Amino acid sequence: MFTGAKYLLRGLGWVARHPRQWLFGLIPAVIVLAVYAVVLGLLAFNLDTVAAWVTPFADGWSEGLRTATRVVAGLAVFGASAFVAVLTFTALTLLVGDPFYESIAVRVEDSQGGAPPEPDEPLLTQIARAVKDAALLGVIAVAFALVFFVCGFIPVIGQTVVPVLAACVSGYFLAGELASVALERRGVHRRERLGLMKRQRPLVVGFGVATFVVFLIPLGAVLAMPGAVAGATLLARERLAINPLLTEGGRDAPEYR
Template sequence: MPGPPGRPAGPPARRRAEPRPSAIKDLLNGVGYLLRGIGWTARHPAQWAFGLIPALIVLAAYAAALVTLAFYLDDLAGWVTPFADGWSDAARASARVIAGIAIYGASVFLAVLTFTAVTLLVGDPFYEAIAVRVEESQGGAPPDPDVPLLVQIGHAIKDTAVLGIVAVLFAVVFFAAGFLPLIGQTVVPVVAAMVSGYFLAGELTSIALERRGLRRRERFARLKADRPLVVGFGAATFVVFLIPLGAVFAMPGAVAGATLLARERLADDPLGTAGHAGTAGQG
């Protein structure tokens, strides 16, 4: 018996895939948010100078720690390479140079990753004020969260402690990977920059996202959903922070850029969408 009229039977038509945003484009857009944040502080020099104060305080403490580490680096390199004691002089010296580079590199990685968290904790009133000014320049800031101050401080300390633990774990992994020939000196630093950038972005966007009632788990869910964009912003910030004094001078701009990123791409409230559509490029 003939089948119903219509198209001849055949394999089902393949559904056209929905276009997906380019990961490379999102990475570059993430870098653009950092540049926009720096541009915002350049147009508001008083806010930039205001944001330098806590960064300078934390920088002094971190610099003292890294200088002290440098004095004891040879001893530490020997302590972590006891297996090289019986090697020839050249082989033992090479192993301990690599160990020293890995120790100091892991320490710098840990410092860069935690610098933002500690600076945000110390300078919370400073960067909260900058974030509000950025939001107001783009159409309006959300109201202050209805959370007691002591509770907010407790959340901030807890988040900083969690980030510190994660940073230590990654620092240990990258320290061990630094011993791998060639890979440890090429691939590992790139991966470290991307991982560090992801967590830096999480810390920097926390100010704007917490004002919208999002806690750490919810914030990182938003970051994961826009990972290439977030990594682009965070990795660019990480690289700038590696420049001598870059973490100090770029910190206010990084906070401003993170606020724009959170407002326009990570938040789901009207200020994060309609505000961008109506006021993009202002400020």
């Protein structure tokens, strides 16, 4: 897991040495952040109303107990929403900024010895697959958010264990989305990608959780996004892409790294 976290540091170090690529990669992240900030801001502004809406059973309770329940409910709703936002932020930013991050990934690979050739596939097919993957990730994120929302009501566990589990789950999928830029170029799509991630789960979780924590810092998701893409590219190139699944047409997998 610590090795996985080091890949994020390496990615951040790479963009620090290539400031133009960092500025280039900020553009799509800023656009998506603006949209998410408005949505989460509206939620925070109306959190009392939302908390009351999800806890109608507390209407007849004493004022103290009702207030405490709705405070917990409000925190759980906002926490679940933040979880969904962090998880889908990456997928949506990669979707919006595909040309930007593809360029960064290629430059990272060139700095390490060369990138594999671009897949011989129509652009519309690539876009359709990216939209489908983003939509599927959104469904998964909502499902997990609902589970964590319910578990958030459990005393003590809901405020300690659940946030840690949420970070691990979010980090795992974050790492997969970030590594998809490099793996898609190697012809490794969602199902195969999940298989590769499963074989290297501690490594992937380490990278993903470190990224998740950085993304929770105000503006961290925007400022660190180019570095996260660079780190995930290095992770995919050096660890995830070394797998028999990449053998194709009799050609040896290392040629595709």
